[in-house]
Amino acid sequence: MSKKLHYLNVNGIAESIRYILHYGGQRFEDIRYELSEWPIKSVKDSLPYGQLPLYQEGNRTLNQSLAIARYVASQLKLLPTDPWEQAVLDAIVFNIYDFWSKIVTFIKETDTTRKEAIKREIINESVDFFFSRFEKELKANKGFFNGKLSWADFILVGIVESANLFLGTEIEKQYPTVNALVQTVRALPGVKEYLATRKPYTL
Numbered sequence: 001m002s003k004k005l006h007y008l009n010v011n012g013i014a015e016s017i018r019y020i021l022h023y024g025g026q027r028f029e030d031i032r033y034e035l036s037e038w039p040i041k042s043v044k045d046s047l048p049y050g051q052l053p054l055y056q057e058g059n060r061t062l063n064q065s066l067a068i069a070r071y072v073a074s075q076l077k078l079l080p081t082d083p084w085e086q087a088v089l090d091a092i093v094f095n096i097y098d099f100w101s102k103i104v105t106f107i108k109e110t111d112t113t114r115k116e117a118i119k120r121e122i123i124n125e126s127v128d129f130f131f132s133r134f135e136k137e138l139k140a141n142k143g144f145f146n147g148k149l150s151w152a153d154f155i156l157v158g159i160v161e162s163a164n165l166f167l168g169t170e171i172e173k174q175y176p177t178v179n180a181l182v183q184t185v186r187a188l189p190g191v192k193e194y195l196a197t198r199k200p201y202t203l
C-alpha cells in the first residue's frame, strides 16, 4: 500500500514521523513543500483542515501530527500495550507539545521587539521548566520515557531539533539525559542513514 507524508521542507512537527517511518524501514513518499512557496492554494485547499502534516495510506488520510506519529509507531511496537502506560506516554507527548506551543507563538509573532521578548522568555524560563522535567522522567526510566524506546522519545527528539532550528539553540546540551536520547535516536538504524543524506534545514 502506498504511503505518503506531506509536510513543509523543515523539521517542524513532522520530523519525528519521518524518523519513525525510517526506523521502521517503511517505504514512503516524503512530499515536501518549500516554506517560501507556502501557502500553495491548491494543496492547502485539498487538506482536510488546511494544515500539514497529512499522512496518506492507500486512499485513507490522517491529519494531526500526534495522531500520525502514534499510528505509525503502533505498527512498529513503539507503543506500550498497557492502557495506563499508553496514557502516561500520551500525557508526556502533550507536555512536549505544550512546550512546542511556546515556539509556535514565537514563530507567529511578526513584531520584532515582541518576538525577541518571547524568545528571551522561552530561553530563560520555558526551556528549563519543561526540560528539567523531561530530564527527570528520562533519568527515572533508563533514559527513555517508558523504560525502552517508544514513540514519545521520537516526539521529544523531533521537537528539540525543531526548537533548535527556530531559536538557534542547542537545548539538549544542558540536559545530559535528553542529550543522550537525542544521540540514541539519531543513531538508530534507518534514522542514521536518513540523516546521512538529509540536507540541513534553513529558514
Ligand SMILES: N[C@@H](CCC(=O)N[C@@H](CS)C(=O)NCC(=O)O)C(=O)O
Binding pocket: 012, 013, 039, 044, 050, 051, 052, 053, 063, 064, 065, 066
Ligand atoms: N495541531 C496540528 C497543527 C498543524 C499545524 O500547525 N501545521 C502548520 C505547520 S507546523 C501548517 O500547516 N502551517 C501552514 C498553514 O497553516 O497554512 C498538528 O499537530 O498537526
